[in-house]
Amino acid sequence: MSHNQQAETAAAPKVYAATLLALLALTAITVAAAGIHFSSGSVNVVIALSIATIKASLVALVFMHLRHDKPINAIVAISGFLFLALLLAYCVIDIDTRRTIVPYTAKVPEKAAPATPVEADTKK
Amino acid sequence: MSTTAQLVQGHHDPTLQHHFHTKEQQFETSKLGMWLFLATEILLFGGLFVGFALMQQKYPQAFLLAHHHLDRSLGALNTVVLLLSSFTMVMAVWAAQTSRKKLLVWLLLATMACAFIFLGVKYFEYSHKFHEGLLPGKFYSHKGDTVPNQFVFFSFYFMMTGLHGIHILGGIGAIGWLVIRALKGDFDANYYTPVDLIGLYWHLVDLIWIYLFPLLYLIQ
Amino acid sequence: MAAVAHVPAQAHAQTNYLNAQKGVWSWMTTVDHKRIGIMYLSLISTSFFLGGIFALLIRLSLLNPKHMVFGKVIFDAETYNRIFTLHGVVMVFLFIIPSIPAALGNFVLPLMLGAKDVAFPRLNLLSLYIYFVGAVFGIAAMVTGGVDTGWTFYTPYSTTTNSQVTLMTMAAFILGFSSIFTGLNFIATIHKLRAPGMGWFQMPLFCWGIYATAIIQVLATPVLGITLVLLMLERSFQIGIFDPRIGGDPVLFQHFFWFYSHPAVYIMILPGMAIISEIIPTFSQKTIFGYRSIAFSSVAIALVGFLVWGHHMFVSGQSPLASVIFSFLTFLVAIPSGIKIFNWLATMWRGNIKLDAPMLYAISFLLLFSIGGLTGIFLGALSVDIHLTDTYFVVAHFHYVMMGGTVIAFIAGLHYWWPKMTGRMYSEKIARVACALTFIGFNVTFMSQFLLGSRGMPRRYYNYLDQFQPLHAFSTYGSWILGAGLGLTAICLLSSLRKAPDAPRNPWGGRTLEWTTQSPPIEHNFDVDPVLTHGPYDYRKPLPVEVEA
Numbered sequence: 011m012s013h014n015q016q017a018e019t020a021a022a023p024k025v026y027a028a029t030l031l032a033l034l035a036l037t038a039i040t041v042a043a044a045g046i047h048f049s050s051g052s053v054n055v056v057i058a059l060s061i062a063t064i065k066a067s068l069v070a071l072v073f074m075h076l077r078h079d080k081p082i083n084a085i086v087a088i089s090g091f092l093f094l095a096l097l098l099a100y101c102v103i104d105i106d107t108r109r110t111i112v113p114y115t116a117k118v119p120e121k122a123a124p125a126t127p128v129e130a131d132t133k134k
Numbered sequence: 135m136s137t138t139a140q141l142v143q144g145h146h147d148p149t150l151q152h153h154f155h156t157k158e159q160q161f162e163t164s165k166l167g168m169w170l171f172l173a174t175e176i177l178l179f180g181g182l183f184v185g186f187a188l189m190q191q192k193y194p195q196a197f198l199l200a201h202h203h204l205d206r207s208l209g210a211l212n213t214v215v216l217l218l219s220s221f222t223m224v225m226a227v228w229a230a231q232t233s234r235k236k237l238l239v240w241l242l243l244a245t246m247a248c249a250f251i252f253l254g255v256k257y258f259e260y261s262h263k264f265h266e267g268l269l270p271g272k273f274y275s276h277k278g279d280t281v282p283n284q285f286v287f288f289s290f291y292f293m294m295t296g297l298h299g300i301h302i303l304g305g306i307g308a309i310g311w312l313v314i315r316a317l318k319g320d321f322d323a324n325y326y327t328p329v330d331l332i333g334l335y336w337h338l339v340d341l342i343w344i345y346l347f348p349l350l351y352l353i354q
Numbered sequence: 355m356a357a358v359a360h361v362p363a364q365a366h367a368q369t370n371y372l373n374a375q376k377g378v379w380s381w382m383t384t385v386d387h388k389r390i391g392i393m394y395l396s397l398i399s400t401s402f403f404l405g406g407i408f409a410l411l412i413r414l415s416l417l418n419p420k421h422m423v424f425g426k427v428i429f430d431a432e433t434y435n436r437i438f439t440l441h442g443v444v445m446v447f448l449f450i451i452p453s454i455p456a457a458l459g460n461f462v463l464p465l466m467l468g469a470k471d472v473a474f475p476r477l478n479l480l481s482l483y484i485y486f487v488g489a490v491f492g493i494a495a496m497v498t499g500g501v502d503t504g505w506t507f508y509t510p511y512s513t514t515t516n517s518q519v520t521l522m523t524m525a526a527f528i529l530g531f532s533s534i535f536t537g538l539n540f541i542a543t544i545h546k547l548r549a550p551g552m553g554w555f556q557m558p559l560f561c562w563g564i565y566a567t568a569i570i571q572v573l574a575t576p577v578l579g580i581t582l583v584l585l586m587l588e589r590s591f592q593i594g595i596f597d598p599r600i601g602g603d604p605v606l607f608q609h610f611f612w613f614y615s616h617p618a619v620y621i622m623i624l625p626g627m628a629i630i631s632e633i634i635p636t637f638s639q640k641t642i643f644g645y646r647s648i649a650f651s652s653v654a655i656a657l658v659g660f661l662v663w664g665h666h667m668f669v670s671g672q673s674p675l676a677s678v679i680f681s682f683l684t685f686l687v688a689i690p691s692g693i694k695i696f697n698w699l700a701t702m703w704r705g706n707i708k709l710d711a712p713m714l715y716a717i718s719f720l721l722l723f724s725i726g727g728l729t730g731i732f733l734g735a736l737s738v739d740i741h742l743t744d745t746y747f748v749v750a751h752f753h754y755v756m757m758g759g760t761v762i763a764f765i766a767g768l769h770y771w772w773p774k775m776t777g778r779m780y781s782e783k784i785a786r787v788a789c790a791l792t793f794i795g796f797n798v799t800f801m802s803q804f805l806l807g808s809r810g811m812p813r814r815y816y817n818y819l820d821q822f823q824p825l826h827a828f829s830t831y832g833s834w835i836l837g838a839g840l841g842l843t844a845i846c847l848l849s850s851l852r853k854a855p856d857a858p859r860n861p862w863g864g865r866t867l868e869w870t871t872q873s874p875p876i877e878h879n880f881d882v883d884p885v886l887t888h889g890p891y892d893y894r895k896p897l898p899v900e901v902e903a
Contacts, residue, residue, distance in 0.1 A: 104605070181584070
């Protein structure tokens, strides 16, 4: 055995079985939660993805042995997700702000017509 | 001068490659290599996930309606099957670590069986979609849609589950190779690197499905 | 390490990696990193030659606005589009990305680390074969009609043109895997196979540069892979992600593409910087100034390089907010790059400088890269970029960084390690003349393009106004000088192969481990596994093995 896991090995099957049960339970929860209609659809997305992330962490930590492994392997795995988040974040920043800013500046000259307050005063 | 003679000297273990000093070093290196490969897999699938998220943001209604064509219970069934296969795989690694050679073979076979069940269910789902014309891109021929652009959902559905399915097929091949070597008795507490590494790969395939399932099947 | 001394360094019948095994089959099945490096070197040099021919043809065509050469029109507009695309694709994907890491890095990195091989020798060979398959796809795309989209394959044109986009993106997709496997291998090698006594900060700076490069190769290339798959599927099946006619977002393609392709320019330049960090201390015979800041700046460039890709999209319809963020972050890249330049200069200061060919190239690099880098700041500035986007200014900037930076560094490294790789000393006289020709030719070619661009000459255009003719002609004449310089370099290096091996172990007085073994090295690199007893740039005492005449 090449890493300090000897003591763990005897108890390993129990830990793995417990993890499996937890994963199955979380699957049931995620299916059940999808049946509930929250006020906003994004609540469902957040719940579903949070549960998925918990499940993924369980798989990574227990089944993929990251709990006992050299930290570098975990760093490699996490950086994969981080750079993915970066790709998503920048795309969202661009796409979500693309339309909101441009039409606004284009309409400014019409709305902010000169001397509007003065005219309003004279009408009164 | 003969350099190979010098190198062989002192390395009696046939599982130790010439450019490593110790088995520990060799194992750690292989493992790091595997994790780096898994990181590339995360980013490869990740491109599809990002594309899916942005397209869903663009056509939320189309995606919501389109996903009703998917069978939620079949998706959940496949999730359970894959989780089970992950469990048998990690137990296989444990069996190798503790030199339980027979158990190792059975656990690997169980993992393969789960993989085949997964693909069987997928085949059933796919043929259903083919029948209804719920196909990617220009092949989409489903009639009676009230909202346009539903084909984009099926483009992503087939790309993501397809790429995932290719990885399952690759995993079946790799585990099959492990079975053959395990039958020869190649793996024990002294040397089980391939079992460990292919196990990591298999768990990643499972991990990706853990995200695919809610994203594709459980949209609200 | 003193035990190495009994090996006769200049014995003519010496065994080395080149003659230890014979026959074509022994090369095709080798897992020796040195042989794989040499095979990569010959493949990428061929690609460089091919890409160079395309470049000369582009310049020839632009000699005058009517494209007349000897009274005939040399290319029509469509052929011209294909030729500049092929120049870009060949140079980027087949030459410059694999150039330094896969060819020189493969050869030198394990030697520098004191290792017998890379971490995964068979994967290394696989990466070479994948490169070869990718190249075959690329050539197939060329001979069946070529591609006219530019090397960036921008949608929606790339999803509608009927040139060989699918085949060419397939080639780039396959080449990506070759690059990933090389990077993965190098990261594992650097982490796990350093010689005893070599901590992270006793590692030569070349290894730091290659490490930073490998991080990008591993983390960015998969996204290019999936992007190209999406592009192919969009072309064939209209999946609806990039093509605006069916509801896709063409700017999304640019995001995906530049997520890889901007970090990819750091895949190109970081190994170049890594070579310069070796050559400058050796030819100044002086310890590198600011070892740690150079090491960290490599990693910083790799990481910051991931944050700036949107500066390619200032005029693509990207949101103003995103443009502002990207423009701001772009300036950050200048900091680690500047740190390197100043550290190299400080290393040379009061050093015992020898102006051999590698050092001449290294000094050329400092000049050309500085110009390339500083003009990059102009382009990163949002407002200035709107004027300069898609002009020859961008072309000139890119070539100052990539050709003046990476290619010059590659040639510098090739001269530097040539004695180690082949066992032969090249003719120093010819090499210096070639270096001068290359330097002059390069500046004539591309300095004029800065002027063209700032006056509004758009890039990739077939036609141009008569007023641009003098500068275009000047640039074309420069390309001939540049071609002559590179041709002379090839002659200089290749002609050295005809003579008997004459290279000593350490012709330049380097202090890194590759100079402690014989030239060319034996099959397993070192007679005795090296143990590091001195720093990588410790020029005060001689190497323990320097016992030869």
